[in-house]
Amino acid sequence: MPVASELLATWEMGHAAGEAHRALLLHALARPSADAGQLLGVPVGERDTELYAMRKALFGPRMEVRLRCAGCGEEIEFTLDTDEIAAAGHAGHAGPPEPRDPIRVQVADCDVLFRLPTPGDLAAAAAAAAAAAAAVDGSPVDGADGSPVDSAVGGSAADRSATAARRTLLSRCVLEAALAGRPVSAEDLPEPVRREVAAAAERADPGADVRLNAPCPECGHHTKVELDIVSFLWAELDAWARGVLLDVHLLASSYGWSEAEVLALSPLRRRYYLELAGHA
Numbered sequence: 001m002p003v004a005s006e007l008l009a010t011w012e013m014g015h016a017a018g019e020a021h022r023a024l025l026l027h028a029l030a031r032p033s034a035d036a037g038q039l040l041g042v043p044v045g046e047r048d049t050e051l052y053a054m055r056k057a058l059f060g061p062r063m064e065v066r067l068r069c070a071g072c073g074e075e076i077e078f079t080l081d082t083d084e085i086a087a088a089g090h091a092g093h094a095g096p097p098e099p100r101d102p103i104r105v106q107v108a109d110c111d112v113l114f115r116l117p118t119p120g121d122l123a124a125a126a127a128a129a130a131a132a133a134a135a136v137d138g139s140p141v142d143g144a145d146g147s148p149v150d151s152a153v154g155g156s157a158a159d160r161s162a163t164a165a166r167r168t169l170l171s172r173c174v175l176e177a178a179l180a181g182r183p184v185s186a187e188d189l190p191e192p193v194r195r196e197v198a199a200a201a202e203r204a205d206p207g208a209d210v211r212l213n214a215p216c217p218e219c220g221h222h223t224k225v226e227l228d229i230v231s232f233l234w235a236e237l238d239a240w241a242r243g244v245l246l247d248v249h250l251l252a253s254s255y256g257w258s259e260a261e262v263l264a265l266s267p268l269r270r271r272y273y274l275e276l277a278g279h280a
Contacts, residue, residue: 001057002029004244004263011241014234020123023047023230026237027119030054040120043100045207047119051229056082059236067214071221076214085210085227102175105200107193113176114197116205121172125165132164133157170194173201250279 002010010029014022027039030050039047055063063080105112134157167187174186174197189197202209210227247270248262254277262270274280 001054002032005260007058007237008241008244008263011237019230020119020126022234023119026051026054026230026233040123041118043116043118043205043208044122045116045205045209048210048229049207051233052082052085055229055233055236059240063232065212065214065227065232067212067223067225069214069216069219069221070223071216072219074216074218076216076223078214080212080227085207100204103200103204105193105196107190107196109180110190110193111176111178112174112189112193112197114174114201116201117169117173117208121169124172125169128168129161129165133161135160166194170197173197247274250274250277254279 006029010025014025017025024036024039027042027047027050028034028036030053031039061082063082063085064077065080066075066077068074069076100116102113102115105114170186170189174189177184177186177189179188179190210229212223212225212227214223214225215221216223244263248259251257251262251270251273252259255273265273271280
């Protein structure tokens with residue numbers, strides 16, 4: 001489990017970073033023996049399961065969730081258990097997972113072999129979506145993998161963005177595809193086949209998409225929202241880091257200790273010294 005200095009270093013590196021880089025930094029804490037290439041190749045659900053486990057070790061099993069009711073706008077607060085969430089995403093795995101076998105989907109006369117999406121795939125899809133949304137003149141632009149993204153698809157930037165993301169993700173994850181025995185590209189797959197591929201991926205890696213259906217105590221409306229462990233854990237790390245740095249400042253001012261000396265103290269001893277110095 002990472003120590004305080006490692007957590008602070010990760011927070012500092014990710015402070016001005018984007019979501020994808022922060023996810024990579026957090027996963028590196030959970031799996032310190034892996035390099036960036038290995039981390040980018042882990043199925044998303046397995047990565048998130050490891051992040052839930054690290055979150056439990058750092059901050060405990062209870063997650064306090066707050067969101068706005070989509071019906072009346074009131075704030076909804078409830079508690080989740082990381083063990084229950086991890087169980088849905090195949091918790092209990094010991095050590096780095098073995099590479100998953102490709103998954104085969106057959107719909108009528110269409111046969112598709114694909115692999116589960118990884119953080120690297122999500123980053124490429126996000127980059128393609130951003131490039132498509134930025135193209136306002138209808139001319140092709142290059143996606144994350146260098147292939148052209150048709151910015152004319154869809155009537156709005158949101159339409160182009162979503163279409164580009166889906167195309168990029170599908171083209172990266174589909175290994176083989178055949179229609180009536182004839183090889184085809186991922187883009188040539190009929191829409192029902194694409195939907196079945198997405199459903200098969202969700203069944204094989206349920207931890208990749210944790211969704212909540214939270215009832216509002218005020219109006220009874222159920223608000224559906226995706227639980228993003230990367231954003232949730234980063235927010236907690238950010239709050240923790242700011243609190244620790246404040247402790248360092250106060251104790252350094254009172255006792256002349258260095259940051260390393262303050263971080264070497266256990267949280268209990270640090271709190272006690274803060275009380276003695278009149279800061280708590």
